[in-house]
Amino acid sequence: MKIGxxxxxxxxxxxxxxxxxxxxHEVTAIVRNRTxxxxxxxxxxxxxxxxxxxxxxxxxxxxxxVINAFASRGDGYQHLDLxxxxxxxxxxxxxxxxxxxxxxASLKQADGTTLLASILKAAANxxxxxxxxxxxxxxxxxxxxxxVNWTAISPQRDFVPGPKTSYHLGxxxxxxxxEGQSTVTTGNLASAVLDEIEHPTHxxxxxxxxDN
Amino acid sequence: MKIGxxxxxxxxxxxxxxxxxxxxHEVTAIVRNRTxxxxxxxxxxxxxxxxxxxxxxxxxxxxxxVINAFASRGDGYQHLDLxxxxxxxxxxxxxxxxxxxxxxASLKQADGTTLLASILKAAANxxxxxxxxxxxxxxxxxxxxxxVNWTAISPQRDFVPGPKTSYHLGxxxxxxxxEGQSTVTTGNLASAVLDEIEHPTHxxxxxxxxDN
Numbered sequence: 001m002k003i004g005x006x007x008x009x010x011x012x013x014x015x016x017x018x019x020x021x022x023x024x025h026e027v028t029a030i031v032r033n034r035t036x037x038x039x040x041x042x043x044x045x046x047x048x049x050x051x052x053x054x055x056x057x058x059x060x061x062x063x064x065x066v067i068n069a070f071a072s073r074g075d076g077y078q079h080l081d082l083x084x085x086x087x088x089x090x091x092x093x094x095x096x097x098x099x100x101x102x103x104x105a106s107l108k109q110a111d112g113t114t115l116l117a118s119i120l121k122a123a124a125n126x127x128x129x130x131x132x133x134x135x136x137x138x139x140x141x142x143x144x145x146x147x148v149n150w151t152a153i154s155p156q157r158d159f160v161p162g163p164k165t166s167y168h169l170g171x172x173x174x175x176x177x178x179e180g181q182s183t184v185t186t187g188n189l190a191s192a193v194l195d196e197i198e199h200p201t202h203x204x205x206x207x208x209x210x211d212n
Numbered sequence: 213m214k215i216g217x218x219x220x221x222x223x224x225x226x227x228x229x230x231x232x233x234x235x236x237h238e239v240t241a242i243v244r245n246r247t248x249x250x251x252x253x254x255x256x257x258x259x260x261x262x263x264x265x266x267x268x269x270x271x272x273x274x275x276x277x278v279i280n281a282f283a284s285r286g287d288g289y290q291h292l293d294l295x296x297x298x299x300x301x302x303x304x305x306x307x308x309x310x311x312x313x314x315x316x317a318s319l320k321q322a323d324g325t326t327l328l329a330s331i332l333k334a335a336a337n338x339x340x341x342x343x344x345x346x347x348x349x350x351x352x353x354x355x356x357x358x359x360v361n362w363t364a365i366s367p368q369r370d371f372v373p374g375p376k377t378s379y380h381l382g383x384x385x386x387x388x389x390x391e392g393q394s395t396v397t398t399g400n401l402a403s404a405v406l407d408e409i410e411h412p413t414h415x416x417x418x419x420x421x422x423d424n
Binding site: 053077080081084085087088091134137140141144145147 | 265289292293296297299300303346349352353356357359
């Protein structure tokens with residue numbers, strides 16, 4: 001498939017590029033910095049160097065899937081704005097499917113409260129809190145969208161650089177590996193995303209993934 | 213002030229144009245149909261004929277206020293998309309102030325439930341329900357926005373064409389006139405909007421207005 005990856009040179013994005021290409025897909029890396037992308041990716045990678053907020057429908061309409069692995073640089077609201085921009089362009093269109101990499105904050109803990117609630121309790125006045133807050137809003141927003149083919153994934157509390165090993169899926173819960181840690185590697189998350197792209201089972205849903 | 217009015221030829225928009233011009237403001241009518249606007253408005257009115265989803269920052273940045281009185285033609289989601297488009301453009305900008313004309317569905321009834329809840333109970337499967345539903349989402353969305361100078365107003369359950377008479381304001385409640393009706397005229401709503409524009413008292417808040 002033709003897969004566009006927004007934020008392709010980032011931590012999550014580069015794991016997604018690697019996994020998609022290992023599975024034989026045609027990757028378009030949507031990036032801020034062409035030189036960085038050219039150094040990082042093989043010649044088989046199409047590079048679209050453009051500010052995400054300048055993306056047009058013509059840039060995206062021939063792709064089968066657009067994965068949004070955008071990382072804001074401290075301006076958390078950009079997560080919400082970019083989701084709204086992509087959704088607005090994709091209304092009532094058969095493709096591309098939109099795949100959102102969310103944060104973990106909207107996952108639920110054993111007591112039924114969200115991770116976000118714990119974060120807000122512990123660090124309400126820290127500026128960085130705005131990013132998990134806005135990404136939780138992004139998930140609320142997505143749940144209102146019924147005429148776009150979207151799927152979203154949340155990592156776990158610890159989302160760490162690391163290879164593809166083995167993993168299992170969940171829906172809305174904080175989950176734990178065999179050692180009791182809520183953790184997932186970038187490689188495992190990327191593989192779970194590509195599994196879902198190749199065999200869709202979560203239309204207009206968010207799911208999550210944890211290391212085994 | 214320089215006031216842009218999206219949907220200026222519509223029922224709400226035309227009342228807003230009339231009230232703004234009566235108070236001496238410079239109006240830019242943002243409309244789909246130039247001919248209709250030229251027939252409807254005085255020569256003092258600047259007309260910007262453009263699809264709302266094609267509006268750019270250059271179109272809006274010199275205005276003091278943009279009033280969004282957009283009426284979708286059955287596609288309720290466009291209310292949410294247009295709000296997100298305007299907010300995204302206005303992030304961290306000192307002007308224009310954004311003024312949203314919402315529906316009444318997000319107002320609360322005496323028992324604490326929203327009008328929307330009653331509408332969904334009575335008519336969940338009617339296609340028209342999507343518009344009040346999406347306008348309620350639009351208000352939820354606006355409450356997440358902290359770096360844009362926005363204000364919103366809801367009419368009452370009955371929002372009827374009619375002149376400016378007299379009115380009073382509320383915050384989040386369904387309210388009633390002296391005859392026990394939850395009703396407001398377009399003229400009274402327009403006057404309440406212009407009062408707020410001239411003397412801002414509801415920054416990043418929604419308020420409501422009812423006939424006396």
